Amino acid sequence: MRSLSEIDTIVKRASKGVGYSWGIAEEVGKNIKLLETYGLSGLKNLNDYFNSLKSKKFQHLTHISTENQSKIPYCPIIAGTSFLDQIDELKDLVNIKIENMSYPILFLPFLSRASEIVGKKISLKIDEKIFLLNFNQNIYSNYFANEILKHADLIQISFIKNSNTFDQNEWDNLYKLSTNTFVEETDELKKSAAGAGLTDND
Amino acid sequence: MKINLRDPKKIMKLSKLGCFHQSKLSFLRSFLKEFKTWKYNRDLFDLDENGFGRAVYSFSKNKRIYSLICFANKIDDKERSDRVIATKWDAAFTLHDGIPSKNDLDRLSENVPKQEVGRMSYKELTLSRANKSVRIFDHVVDSLSNGRQPDKSKISEVGYLYRTTAVYGSGKFGLADRFRIKNRNEIFGPFRLEMMLVYLVRQFTFDQVNHIAKYKNPKKAIKLDNDICRNLGIGNSTGLGMAPFIVNHPTLLNNWIAARENVLKKIREIKVVEKKSEDIFKNCLKKSLKNISSWTTDSEFQKKKILSLNEDLIKFTKFLDENSLFQNQYPFNEIYLWSEKNLKDECIEYIVSMMMEPFDEIVEPYVYKMSSEEDKFFTIPASRTIHDLRRILEEKYSDILKIDFSKKESNQNFWFISKNKEEPRLADRFHDNGSELEQPLAIARDINELYSRISNVKNSLKVGKFLLENNDLRHVVRRAFIIEKFPYAEIQDNTIGSELVAIDMLRLKLSFFGAVKFDPRSDKWLRISMFQGAPLPEDLNSFNDHWVYNSLN
Structure with missing residues (x-):
């Protein structure tokens, strides 16, 4: 079994080896390590993508907007790096669509890290595959295949507002149950509690 | 005050x-302090009359056990080399997490002696190899087998019986990644398991000379005196591999x-x-x-x-x-x-x-x-401005910005990874081939380039926007934001200049x-001694x- 440290190092060097800058190569090394930690086939996809660079051309998506389209498939690494670099502006957009991206699994870790930066969960749809990226802590998905995902027709990204997953009734009910652990204070104890004897105007 | x-x-x-x-902050000293209450044991010592075979040593406390597994092999004198290109060593070692099973020992006997071309598992924590000091190993064995202690002046001249040429950890060659073990209190300090390996190897070297001497002359042989043992460490030959680290x-x-x-x-x-x-x-x-x-x-x-x-x-x-x-x-x-x-x-x-x-x-x-949890500080804060970046460069890299990289001598060297051994090397940019493949270790030069590149950029521009067209300098933009928080993170010198030592x-x-006892053998590698004078396990x-x-x- 290859260690994550080996994966990081080899991926970084390979990424430089196919022509990315050292700085981007460092990003890719960390990203593939992240994917492999989560059990997603990062290295397999990256290897296939790098092989395809010999015969195919890919579009560099540098300025990301709400709708992004290209006849030539987008490079997931440049698109991901741009996403990370522009996250400050992108976080206020409700939805972002990117059409025609190669090896979209390689785009995913950039979004996972972006989720941590902005402190918001990110929903990612790669065609019919759904991913919920939780602050770079974990990834929830209906996709677990250890396979190469060569292409996505449509990628949809949305930032999820920080909100509860439960309603007020559910909260109130649990709160009520929690009060079963409380003890009624006597008047005497109330008088000697912290701040006793002072007024708020002291 | x-x-x-x-x-x-x-x-x-x-x-x-x-x-x-x-x-006192040094890792081998903090290792000894941490493990002084652990139980030391020699669990297996299965060497033949010439000292070849297997041995296992352990440190244990509560339910945690770390075991050093040693494989001592016969090699010809001409095969013994301190060079990193060597493929055979007198002994090879790994530190195993727990008690190794028979299967583990067999698996490791196939892999540990091969070092870089072998494969370890997540159950192994560190890996090393070492060669006998030809200057004193035989002298010590001969002396002991003849019933006398070795010549102290000879011992003092060398300072160790074995010299390692590498100690690997943190995921190298399949070893456990640090994240698997980082929460263990006893190893909450850098390189603690590497230090443990070296310390236990030191004990193995004493046991091995005693063992060989005993077989050589069972009636007359004596054991190496404990005071002499204490004054012996483990040597180490260290090359440029450490520098990029x-x-x-x-x-x-x-x-x-x-x-x-x-x-x-x-x-x-x-x-x-x-x-x-x-x-x-x-x-x-x-x-x-x-x-x-x-x-x-x-x-x-x-x-x-x-x-x-x-x-x-x-x-x-x-x-x-x-x-x-x-x-x-x-x-x-x-x-x-x-x-x-x-x-x-x-x-x-x-x-x-x-x-x-x-x-x-x-x-x-x-x-x-x-x-350090290095990954926490990896992502570039792209929402910061060029004003921030410029201020960091001017404040934190002011000496580096004074270096004139238009001069040939400022660019004399380059760092690269050798194809034959996948190890870092240093070469002359104007004499040797391969500078186009140089490693990103010319931080001073690249910081200068970054400073020059932002000279005409608006202060209000976000770093993320700047990077869109300047990703070739992404690695140093990252470093600038690291040094902002960590003032001692950067060598304030030119690591490719002609004056580089x-x-x-x-x-x-x-x-x-x-x-201790740094002994440079050239301007690119040196010998040292570790644990010389340290207490014995007992x-x-x-x-x-x-x-x-x-x-x-």
Whole structure:
């Protein structure tokens, strides 16, 4: 079994080896390590993508907007790096669509890290595959295949507002149950509690 | 009195870092302190009459067990090489997490002796190999088998029976990634398991010479005297592989240096020094003069440094004798200020290390601050502005920005990874091939380029936007934002200039390991000794904490 440290190092060097800058190569090394930690086939996809660079051309998506389209498939690494670099502006957009991206699994870790930066969960749809990226802590998905995902027709990204997953009734009910652990204070104890004897105007 | 931390722009110069010495913060010393209450055991010792075979040593406490597995092999003299290109060694070792099963031992016997081309598993934590010192190994065996102790002067000249050429950890060759074990309290300090491996290997070398001597002459053979054992360490040949490490791990480097600097600051801030502390310091100083006389080298570069250290220590001793400093307030501050004014770096840093000896209560908390969660600081804060970036460069890299990279000599060298051994190397850009494949270790040059590139960029532009067109400098933009938070993260020097002394980078790292007797064999590699003078496993329960100063006398 290859260690994550080996994966990081080899991926970084390979990424430089196919022509990315050292700085981007460092990003890719960390990203593939992240994917492999989560059990997603990062290295397999990256290897296939790098092989395809010999015969195919890919579009560099540098300025990301709400709708992004290209006849030539987008490079997931440049698109991901741009996403990370522009996250400050992108976080206020409700939805972002990117059409025609190669090896979209390689785009995913950039979004996972972006989720941590902005402190918001990110929903990612790669065609019919759904991913919920939780602050770079974990990834929830209906996709677990250890396979190469060569292409996505449509990628949809949305930032999820920080909100509860439960309603007020559910909260109130649990709160009520929690009060079963409380003890009624006597008047005497109330008088000697912290701040006793002072007024708020002291 | 409030003392300022020393200026990173002075401390992080290579010539300064190349004068660092071991101290109480050093990893091999903190390892011994941490494991002194652990149970040591030799679990297996299955060597033949020539000392070839397997052995297992362990440290255990509660339910945690670490086992060193040793494989001693026969190799021809001509196959023995300290070069990193070697493929065979006298012995190979791995530190296993837990008790190895028979299957583990068999699996490891196939892989550990192969080192870089073998495969370890997540159950193995560190990996190493070592060669016998041909200068003394046979002499020690012959002496013991003839019923006498070896010649102490010969022993002292070398200082070890075996010399390692690499100690690997943290995921190399399939070894466990650090994340698997990082929450264990006993290893909450850098390189602690590497230190454990080396320490147990040292014991193996003693057991092996005793064993061979006994087989050679069962009636007459005696055991190597424990005092001689204590004065033997494990040698290490270290090449350029270590140098990129300190560039590639900026936050870790910061935490090492920051620990040293903070400890120094706190010691200088002590108003009244107790007599006991004064005595410890003076005692270490007294013994140092003798220690240094046993530090031998063929390197002219190092000879000059040792001579200067010796002269300065004599000067310092005289200064101490002539002044009753410890009757004054803040005596260590006075000592430091005098040293800075009157002594050279080699001795100043020696004294800084020695100042730590009496102050466990100051040093100890910093031992636990020397690791780093590097990934936390990896992502570039793209929402920051060019104004911020420019300010960081001007404040933190002001000396580096003065280097003129239009000059040939500023660009003389380049770092690359050798194809044959996948190890870092240094070459001459104007003489050797391959500079187009250089590693991103020319930080000073690239920072200069970054500064020049942002010279005409609007202050309000976001760094993320700047990167869209300047990703070739992404690696140094990342570093700039790291150094903003970690002032000691960056070497404040040109790592590719013609004046570069690469072994300064090695020495910095080795001093934090706790190595002594630096012996440069060229400008690109050196030999050192580790654990020389350290307590034996049987002494661990109660050993003198200042053993480094006591030992070499």
